[in-house]
Amino acid sequence: METSSVLDLNQLRRSCASCALSELCLPAGIDGDDLRRLDDTIRDKRTLDRGEALFRQGGQFHALYVVRSGSLRTFVEDASGNVQVLGFHLPGELVGVDALANDHHASQAEALERSSVCELPYDRLNLLLGQMPSLQRQLMRVVSREVAAEHQHMVVMGRQPAQERMAIFLRSLSDRYARLQRDGDTLNLSMSRYDIASYLGLAVETVSRLFTRLEEAGILEVSRKAITIRRQDLLEAMCSNSGTRGGNRKGEAL
Amino acid sequence: METSSVLDLNQLRRSCASCALSELCLPAGIDGDDLRRLDDTIRDKRTLDRGEALFRQGGQFHALYVVRSGSLRTFVEDASGNVQVLGFHLPGELVGVDALANDHHASQAEALERSSVCELPYDRLNLLLGQMPSLQRQLMRVVSREVAAEHQHMVVMGRQPAQERMAIFLRSLSDRYARLQRDGDTLNLSMSRYDIASYLGLAVETVSRLFTRLEEAGILEVSRKAITIRRQDLLEAMCSNSGTRGGNRKGEAL
DNA sequence: TCGCGGCCTTGATCGAGATCAATCCGCCGG
DNA sequence: CCGGCGGATTGATCTCGATCAAGGCCGCGA
Missing domain, CATH: 1.10.10.10 (Winged helix-like DNA-binding domain superfamily/Winged helix DNA-binding domain)
Known part of the structure; x- marks a missing residue:
């Protein structure tokens, strides 16, 4: 079902329940009260201009992000300034996972065009994960998907x-x-x-x-x-x- | 079937508390009663001979594994039989994460030498994750570490x-x-x-x-x-x- | 409008590493 | 003890894609 008017867009941005992406995204398989609580932990969407960084390599970690609209690129940069692009991220895709290991972002994320993201502050998300096993499982699934995709990319890069x-x-x-x-x-x-x-x-x-x-x-x-x-x-x-x-x-x- | 003296040895091997790896492993930062409960969900260690598969690509997923001793390699194999090695796994390292996405292993894991692993049946682990936020956080940290390591490897493969x-x-x-x-x-x-x-x-x-x-x-x-x-x-x-x-x-x- | 500075394309050449080919070595079984 | 086999090494050659070089295209600002 397509809600047509642009007017709704702002409304849409707030609620997972009415989000076209919900089935591809973290809320997949979650509904009712649980979904409402997830909605509540999502902080106001951030909007990024083309080229703007969502987070920087080495920066303090405090949230995971889901692309809402537009697209991002993630990359790492070594000491001598060489850049390796790690991936491109379309709506519904999660970014920032590599930062949980040690509380600092191991990579940088930048908007490739005007984009918006849903921000999931990690402390709040953690609280919720403790209370919602289904969300916990879904998060692991999404992360696993990312790992599997990276494995595919290794095949590509390998030979x-x-x-x-x-x-x-x-x-x-x-x-x-x-x-x-x-x-x-x-x-x-x-x-x-x-x-x-x-x-x-x-x-x-x-x-x-x-x-x-x-x-x-x-x-x-x-x-x-x-x-x-x-x-x-x-x-x-x-x-x-x-x-x-x-x-x-x-x-x-x- | 184990004789009683070997049983003692297994008993020792069974306990995360007495495991030299515990600080590198899933139990890091977990202790007391929680640790005991984690211990209980770990199924009998599996021992693998050189070349033996821990799980096969496409196989049904039912557990995560931590290398206990020895070493493993993981790889994917495409339709025409080409192999790409994804990684080598030493004691304390987690394998099997790429299977959570869709309940089937996206890669294969094989012992490179005589090795043993701790098996974490996923349904039991899930139960525990719901009850132990600290374990949940630690698991995410370990997975994140893996993702970050893979990113490093992309830099290597890239240029x-x-x-x-x-x-x-x-x-x-x-x-x-x-x-x-x-x-x-x-x-x-x-x-x-x-x-x-x-x-x-x-x-x-x-x-x-x-x-x-x-x-x-x-x-x-x-x-x-x-x-x-x-x-x-x-x-x-x-x-x-x-x-x-x-x-x-x-x-x-x- | 023009000019400048990105990005992008196209062509020419070069070289790191793949491939092909020939041993070599250690190990295991007879 | 020998023979064979799979892994490892070493050498010769070839090739794909990198690098170097030279515009072209497009958008933007003066």
Whole structure:
């Protein structure tokens, strides 16, 4: 059910119950009074401008965040200023988990476009977790999903050639857009080619060349940030480098 | 079936209170009655022979595990049999988290040597989490640590040259051994060169060559699986590819 | 309107590391 | 004690993608 007027949007932002994302998000499987209590621990949404940091690497941890609208990138930066993009985060996705270990953010999160997030102050959240086993379980599930996704990304970084990385990246974005009830074939990349390159462990030039190559192959239509996937089937096929190449077949390790 | 004398040994092994690892492990910061209750939910330790699977990819999830002794490797295998090693797990480390998302293991865990694990049946653990906020917090901390470690590994896989990968890997192992009150300079690699190569996203040959090169440089002493670190300082220096090379300096992304 | 500064693309060249190939070594079983 | 096998090493060559270099495109501000 679509509530149409923009007027409702502000209202929507406050209540998990009326949030279109609730089934993908922390409240999944939680309702009634429990949901109301979860709602109450969510602090006023923060709005971020493009490029604005949600939290900085090394900064004091005090809350987890769920993307509400827009998109974020997370990255780490080493002593000499080298940046590694860790991920892109769409609405419904949780960020900040890597900070619980020692109360300091191990990474930085920045808005890729004008975005809003729900802030979950950790002390309040903790209280609630103690009282709501279902929330506790759901949080673990969400975190587990994140870990599993990171494992997938290790496969990509480990031994996939550039083209496969690109294909897998685009499919992943496409799937996530589709879940958000958007068109999975029309991507509006909010991140730069540099971000994509860093995320995939490639050089910008390679990313650029791959976009052209995929366009020439009739798989994509590329116009700056606007990507249309013309042939999901071919893109899909491209994800598994079906050949022997790319190594480490079963049994080779051990 | 256990004879009574072995039973005593098991009894000893059963108790978190008397476990040397407790401070690194789930029980950290938990004591008294709570600790006893945690103890009770830990099922009989499982012992694994070298190469034996603790759980298989796709298998039904029902418990988390903490390595008790020995070491494990986790990996995923794609449709065409390609293997990507995700990590090596030493005593005190938690495995199985990626299965909570959908009740099925997204990866496989195998013993690298004769090993034992503490099994935490998830339904019982859940019960306990509801009753012990401190355990709940500690579990999240441990999981967060794992996520942060994975982020570090993405940096490695993303843009580090082979030699840096190797150095970082060895330092990480050394640190983890040291925390276990073993000598951090004497590593006894339980994994094969293939495993290391897969984990680091390199070819076996490259790993082998790096070992020889590091030995020639006087940094390591290598004798098959037995590695001695002669110059921690040089190894440390090698971890940050201090030069400009390795790209993506600050500001380049975005 | 123009010019400037990002980002992005395209082309040319280079090199780290993969792949191919040939031993070597340690271990286990007969 | 020998033979074979799987893991590890070493060497030769090749290749993918990085790097270097040179514009092009777009948006924005003067």
